[in-house]
Amino acid sequence: MSTQIRVLLAKVGLDGHDRGVKVVARTLRDAGMDVVYSGLHRTPEEVVTAAVQEDVDILGVSLLSGVQMTVFPKIFALLRQHKVEDMIVVAGGVMPDEDVEELKRMGVAEVLLQDTPPQYIIETLTALVAARGPR
Amino acid sequence: MARPYIPSLDLIDPASKGETWAIARLISRAEAGVPEVREAIGQIYKRVGRAHVVGITGVPGSGKSTMVNRLVRRLLDDGLRVAVVAIDPSSPYSGGSILGDRIRMSDLVMHPNVFIRSMATRGAVGGMAHAALDVVDILDLAGFDKIIIETVGVGQDEVEIAKASHTTVVVSAPGLGDEIQAIKAGILEIADIHVVSKCDRSDANRTLTDIKMMLRDGVGGALTRGWAPPVIGTSSLDNEGFEELVAAFEQHLAKLDGAPGIERREQISIFRLRKAAEALMLEKLRTESDFETYGQRVAARQTDPYSAASAIVKHFSTET
Ligand code: B12
Ligand SMILES: Nc1nc2c(ncn2[C@@H]2O[C@H](COP(=O)(O)OP(=O)(O)O)[C@@H](O)[C@H]2O)c(=O)[nH]1
Ligand SMILES: [Mg+2]
Numbered sequence: 489m490s491t492q493i494r495v496l497l498a499k500v501g502l503d504g505h506d507r508g509v510k511v512v513a514r515t516l517r518d519a520g521m522d523v524v525y526s527g528l529h530r531t532p533e534e535v536v537t538a539a540v541q542e543d544v545d546i547l548g549v550s551l552l553s554g555v556q557m558t559v560f561p562k563i564f565a566l567l568r569q570h571k572v573e574d575m576i577v578v579a580g581g582v583m584p585d586e587d588v589e590e591l592k593r594m595g596v597a598e599v600l601l602q603d604t605p606p607q608y609i610i611e612t613l614t615a616l617v618a619a620r621g622p623r
Numbered sequence: 624m625a626r627p628y629i630p631s632l633d634l635i636d637p638a639s640k641g642e643t644w645a646i647a648r649l650i651s652r653a654e655a656g657v658p659e660v661r662e663a664i665g666q667i668y669k670r671v672g673r674a675h676v677v678g679i680t681g682v683p684g685s686g687k688s689t690m691v692n693r694l695v696r697r698l699l700d701d702g703l704r705v706a707v708v709a710i711d712p713s714s715p716y717s718g719g720s721i722l723g724d725r726i727r728m729s730d731l732v733m734h735p736n737v738f739i740r741s742m743a744t745r746g747a748v749g750g751m752a753h754a755a756l757d758v759v760d761i762l763d764l765a766g767f768d769k770i771i772i773e774t775v776g777v778g779q780d781e782v783e784i785a786k787a788s789h790t791t792v793v794v795s796a797p798g799l800g801d802e803i804q805a806i807k808a809g810i811l812e813i814a815d816i817h818v819v820s821k822c823d824r825s826d827a828n829r830t831l832t833d834i835k836m837m838l839r840d841g842v843g844g845a846l847t848r849g850w851a852p853p854v855i856g857t858s859s860l861d862n863e864g865f866e867e868l869v870a871a872f873e874q875h876l877a878k879l880d881g882a883p884g885i886e887r888r889e890q891i892s893i894f895r896l897r898k899a900a901e902a903l904m905l906e907k908l909r910t911e912s913d914f915e916t917y918g919q920r921v922a923a924r925q926t927d928p929y930s931a932a933s934a935i936v937k938h939f940s941t942e943t
Contacts, residue, residue: 492655492718492743517719522743527726534732538725541738543647571644574626622628623648 493617496544498526498535503553508581508602512548515606516613532559536566545576545617552581556591564595574623576616580604631663639670639764643738646765650740653757656902664757671763675876678788680776680810685796686820687773688727689859695731697865698769706738706767707731708758710774710784713743720744724773738767753898755784769872776810787891790875792816792868795834797826811837814852816871822856822864831856850878913938 495516497509506528513523524542526535539547547567551559556579567575579591579599588599598612631652637645652660679687688709695705709724722741731737742755755772762770774784776793793814798821817838819830834854853871857864879887917931 494651513721517714517721518717520717520719522713522720522722522741524722524725524741527729530729534729537643537732538739540643541647541740543644543651571642623626 493521493546493613494524494542494544495521495546495548495613496524496526496535496539496542497548497550498530498538499528499550500530500532500535500559501551501553501555502529503551503555504528505550505552505581508552509550511606512550512580512609515609519610519614521613532562532566536563536570539567539575540570540572545620546578546613547575548578548580548613550580551583554583556581556583556587560591560594560596574620576620578613578616580609631657631660632666635663635666635764638761639766641765646738646761647740649761650758653761654742654754656754656906658906660757664760667760667764671760674759674763674767674770675790675872676759676770676772676788677872678772678774678784678791679794680774680782680784680791680813681794681796681818681820682799683775684799685776685794686859687794688724690794690818690820690857691724691771691773692728692731693857693859693862693865694868695728695737695771697869699734699736701869703768704736704766706740706762706765706770708740708742708755708762708770708772710742710744710755710772712775738762738765753895753902756787756895756898782810782813783894787894789879789887789891790815790872792818794818794820795830796820797822797824797830815850815875816868817852817854818864818868819854819856821858821860823858823860827856850875908935 493516497513497516499506499509509525513525516523524538524544526538530538535547535549547563549559549563560577560579563577567573567577576597577595579596580601582602583591583599588601591599597616600609600612629648631649634645634649638649649660649663653664679691681687691707691709695707698705707728709722709728711720711722711724713720720743722743725732725739725741728739731739740758742758759770759772772784772788776782791813793810793816795817797819817834819827819834821827822831831854838852838854855864855867855871857868913935917926917935920926921928921931
């Protein structure tokens with residue numbers, strides 16, 4: 489029985505910074521995870537629909553455009569609408585500390601900003617899935 | 624937010640009503656080879672068999688994903704519900720994967736009659752082909768009329784998946800160096816339909832002619848008796864050739880449902896049974912602690928590998 493972790497990495501809105509998300513995709517693949525990449529310029533609706541169909545363990549949203557405080561509330565509302573409140577949501581990219589606190593209150597499991605070492609990303613995601621348990 | 628484990632049997636009802644989360648969760652369990660899902664698959668199996676399964680295969684870069692995007696659009700125009708299973712190879716080093724087929728299908732995502740699922744070749748007990756057929760049944764249960772499986776046409780597992788589809792499409796593209804990639808990959812003979820993609824390119828005619836000549840020379844034959852594989856040119860760029868391709872699907876499906884076609888369905892079932900048996904055997908082998916004991920004896924040359932293996936096999940086939 490496989491315990492392969494599935495992750496959807498998503499870029500939302502006009503944000504065209506994709507270097508980081510591609511680094512993360514390769515990092516996770518090399519750690520043995522299955523990574524679905526959404527491509528650039530998706531809407532929250534598209535991202536959540538894809539995440540539900542792919543039944544990923546983790547929905548990872550990469551944002552360097554500053555719009556996190558409008559994007560994440562939408563994502564959580566859509567996840568509830570799709571009956572997948574149990575999906576783990578993580579954020580990465582560039583965002584101010586006060587937003588990070590607010591995002592965590594909202595339900596974002598982890599926020600991993602610039603210069604996060606690859607090994608730390610792997611360990612964090614693995615631990616989140618382990619803590620959730622089988623589903 | 625954690626929630627209690629929902630037994631697979633309880634997912635059948637919401638999945639059959641088209642609830643995406645339930646369909647997706649059942650698929651994950653089938654893909655992972657969770658033993659708990661088997662009873663559910665067994666129940667589902669008896670309820671389905673309606674959907675038309677189309678396998679699309681060809682070398683990487685031949686334009687399969689882009690083609691699936693166009694093809695699905697065309698099928699949606701007919702009012703059909705369409706599911707896509709896009710399979711990419713896992714990294715042989717880490718076992719992980721980056722599944723990128725979805726990017727080329729992004730304008731389909733929000734359509735209510737479409738479901739897209741990405742899968743990696745490894746990670747399933749007893750091979751990918753086995754899990755893919757379980758996934759097909761789940762999607763059939765969920766009411767999808769056409770189920771399209773995109774696989775990279777290299778490697779045994781991928782070829783097997785293509786063979787286990789009702790209709791197998793082999794895609795060749797101009798400009799990939801080798802004019803007939805299907806021959807090189809050894810997949811020419813599994814095609815029910817040949818597609819030459821990227822026909823907006825001037826060098827496509829050469830590929831079309833080459834494949835037609837090969838077929839005329841009797842190289843490659845269809846798996847369905849009484850069916851001559853057509854060669855169809857498409858361009859995803861110009862959205863051309865898809866009427867013809869969809870028409871060929873229907874003609875092939877009609878053949879499949881005719882008397883000789885029954886054989887194909889039986890072949891698929893035999894194949895599947897074999898795969899299921901393999902999966903169960905492998906599972907038992909993997910939990911077989913005798914390997915260590917026998918291994919020591921083999922290393923010490925007290926017994927030989929074949930005698931030891933046959934003792935192990937005898938041992939696990941008698942327990943239930
Ligand atoms: C390179 C870069 C660009 C390149 C992007 C190339 C590309 N294809 O990616 C170019 C030149 C195109 C560019 C353009 C712009 N940029 Co710029 N850019 C940068 C820069 C210098 C580095 C970003 C980068 O690639 N870092 C390297 C990668 C590896 O790091 P990363 O993305 O942060 O990812 C790491 C972590 O964040 C984390 N991570 C990231 N995503 C995820 C996801 C998950 C799930 C997880 C777990 C982890 C994770 O893991 C990675 C590894 O540790 C940053 C400055 C900075 N300090 O970040 C500005 C920056 C992001 N850019 C900025 C701006 C304003 C722009 C422009 C609007 C400029 C303009 N006026 O035109 C345009 C917008 C383009 C667009 N359409 O989006 C601002 C954003 C301000 C904000 N957020 O409020 C920044 C912060 C610069 C600044 N200080 O003002 N940019
Ligand atoms: N000219 C042309 N290029 C195409 C066509 N279809 C796909 N491509 C290109 O071929 C490349 C591979 O396409 P993709 O669909 O990912 O191929 P796959 O690996 O077989 O799934 C991409 O760069 C596409 O843009 C087509 O109809 N015409
Ligand atoms: Mg593809």
